[in-house]
Amino acid sequence: MLRYAIGRLIQAAVAVFGVITIVFVVMHVSGDPTLLLVPQGASAEEIAALRHQLGFDQPILTQYLAYLAGLAHFDFGISVVQRVPAIDIVLSRLPYTIYLAAGALTVAVGAGIPVGILMAANKGTLVERALAAVVLTGQSVPTFLSGILLILIFAVELRWLPTSGVGSLSALIMPSIALGALSMSTFARMMRIAMVDELGKDYVRAARARGLSMRAVVMRHVLRNSAIPVITVAALEIGNLLAGAVIVETVFAWPGIGQLAIQSIQSRDFLVVQVIVLLISFIYVATSVAADFAYAAIDPRIRLAR
């Protein structure tokens, strides 16, 4: 187990380092990142002064090392627009996004898992076909469109829910559904595949032969075994939900880091955008490591395989 854990952590460290490097490359791909950080209409002197101040007149390798050194000290740079550390701005908005992602994950798991189970249990029937249509729709409708439709129906026409804002729990409902729909489909598909696989195994037939009802076999054995692959999906979906918040938060005026990312792009505050990308990617790496550990703890074949 220890060897497996260390190997996986090293792999995660490589991924984090790689993410940091890719973000650096992207920020420099336009040639001069200073131009990304000045307000529109700045004079040539102002630009030159800022370039010097931020070290963008140094050789690229020096800049890269300074960037790495800064990150090692949790120094993510100062927002050029607001004159405060970029990380502080992002962290002040992060709780809203976590709140939204938690709501969306609840929707996705709460609807996706039962749908997947029902599809597997009713394989080949009309029930499966109907649910398959729901799943397909979930993965084919863009989040901004479902967001607009939800607002039109439940806020404008029926006046049941608020169009935007974060005041109450009812404000969380529509953004969670819009954001969670795609993940719901993923969970349903994974759950269905996992369960169909399990149902085809010998122990199911053996248990049935011993006289257990199908219901008992599913409840006692199949569900537990097919839950394992779903853990991995859940971990990956957390990252996707945080990233998907960029669009959903814009539609619902939700004050999380997704909306902040778009606002910062518009006000040309790219250090803030950079922090958001780094942060979500780190969370993504961390959750997938956590999922692998959980997976290994449950299933001895994984930790003993190496």
Place this chain on the structure above:
Amino acid sequence: MTNALAAIRRRTSRVPVSILIVAVIIAVIVAAAILAPWIAPADPDRQALLSRLKPPGTIGRGGVTYLLGTDDLGRDLLSRILYGARVSLGVALLSVFVSTLVGVTLGMIAGWFRGWVDVVVMRLVDVMLSIPAILLAVLTVAVLGPGFFKLVLVLGLTRWPRYTRVAYAQTLQVANLPFIKASELAGAGAMRILFRHVLPNIAGPILIVATSEFGLMILFEAGLSFLGLGIQPPASSWGSIMSVGRQFVERAWWIVAFPGGCLVLLVLSVNVLGDWLRDRLDPRSRIR
């Protein structure tokens, strides 16, 4: 007519009706995009400020019928959707092409040469997959600035790792087959073996990935354009039409509804087709 239809049906009897339907939908949308300049009833950019936000079916000045209504500048929505289809499909198709080219080449090379090439390429794949794609695309498009070809490049270069994983795994399997060994012994070079012999044998799984990616690329382009980061006016894609329509959605639902409907119909059809291809070509595959 019915005879002709029956003849077609006989030839395609092994294909389920639902697949025929989605294939027809996709074909119609593609044809509409290609033929846009000839079938569009009006110039998509011609503004008529007196006919703003007219509902579908309105007959405008000079006897023009706005079949799907007009937008906030009085432009004919049907024509804008037809021209927008070219941009949406064009971006999706070209970016899938870019990521297939990059991803499959890297995957085959990593699977064939193994050793340090394998380590470097597959680590890079892991790293790329650690950044949520939509986020990387948002950052890159924001840095580079908007535009058709930049969008293609950004989407193409953020989405190649999935192809690499599949091409890599498939190449590892194919590399040990006798006819590959034979052609290696016959003195064929690595590139010849990879592109002449390996590629045709791994094309099925790659086609499956490309199909599901195509649907995703349509959604990505629409999302980026909706955020104002993609296609810029006066050019328009379905996403950018909806982005404008969102501001008027309470007064003029059609500006969002029709391009949105086209988009969902197309993505839905592509996903159905992709699922079917997966079941047909690769029944045991679990690639995601």
